[in-house]
Amino acid sequence: MNPSQPLTLDRYDRRILELIQQEGRISNQELAERIGLSPSPCLRRLRALEESGLILGYRALVDARQLGYRLMALVHISMDRHTPERFANFERQVAALPQVQECLMITGQEVDYQLKIRVEDMDDYQQLLLQHITPIEGVSGVHSNFVLRPVFENRGVPVAP
């Protein structure tokens, strides 16, 4: 959790990062085998990467569509007054909505945030927007784009030499 230490990653560390971004549940033995180390130093390195904060955690990828979330939308939000309180409040409210998968504060003349949203269908979407997003204090504009097809998502961060 300490965002400092391994400023110097050697090829073993890089290889570990590449592999666990692809196979987050790979066993230490197989990891060691693939990077060309024995299990002991491999595990030590993995733990060090975790401790350093470079590895933030592990996630299972769940197929949203199979869970019934057939609609994905990108929502652009503009705020009327740009005070820290407004922003903080908006972010808190939005974080409480489980359908909001992602919230980014972005540049743009008419836009302050982009939300990525997953819902079951348009009815769901309309209700989320009108009941929970538009009413947040300070929200002055909402513009929606829908995802026709996710070409790819959840790619690993490149870890070049």
Add this chain to the structure above:
Amino acid sequence: MNPSQPLTLDRYDRRILELIQQEGRISNQELAERIGLSPSPCLRRLRALEESGLILGYRALVDARQLGYRLMALVHISMDRHTPERFANFERQVAALPQVQECLMITGQEVDYQLKIRVEDMDDYQQLLLQHITPIEGVSGVHSNFVLRPVFENRGVPVAP
């Protein structure tokens, strides 16, 4: 890998999905303990969820900033001719760029794709755009927004009862 079977998830399955979305590397023993089952049926359920395709895989989350990727951009792409070949070619080219973390085909009068990009700095970004994205056949417009702050990302899919 078979996207069919568990149309009916009971509370155990739901709990498993919730937990492994938060702690992708949790041991089966602790998972079992937390959901209130013994390890055997817990592992059986987990494997079934994996086999069914509901769990697509596991990923380690790596702190991009610590790896030097200090700039994140959302790039909106418009294509001049909407033929399947153009789209397929664009997607292939873009998939070959490791800086492109995500590619979504979206609705919008002037937009066909949104890319999420991670680079080290503006120089990097300019080079990626001019050298690798703009030149792709059919790309007629590029508009960039930069991420000032990622409020949150990588949230799990809600798995409601």
Add this chain to the structure above:
DNA sequence: TTTTGATTGGCAGATTATGCCATCCGACGG
């Protein structure tokens, strides 16, 4: 109440993780 089918819990063997220590390697100083 009895039957039937699915799910569970516990057990045993196989696999994996983890701490410890001697060894190895490279850098530095003598």
Add this chain to the structure above:
DNA sequence: CCGTCGGATGGCATAATCTGCCAATCAAAA
């Protein structure tokens, strides 16, 4: 050129975990 020193590695032993198997349990239907 050789010896010392610090850090990293590999192997080993123990602990923990995984995983397949079987009898027991539970629930729904007859």
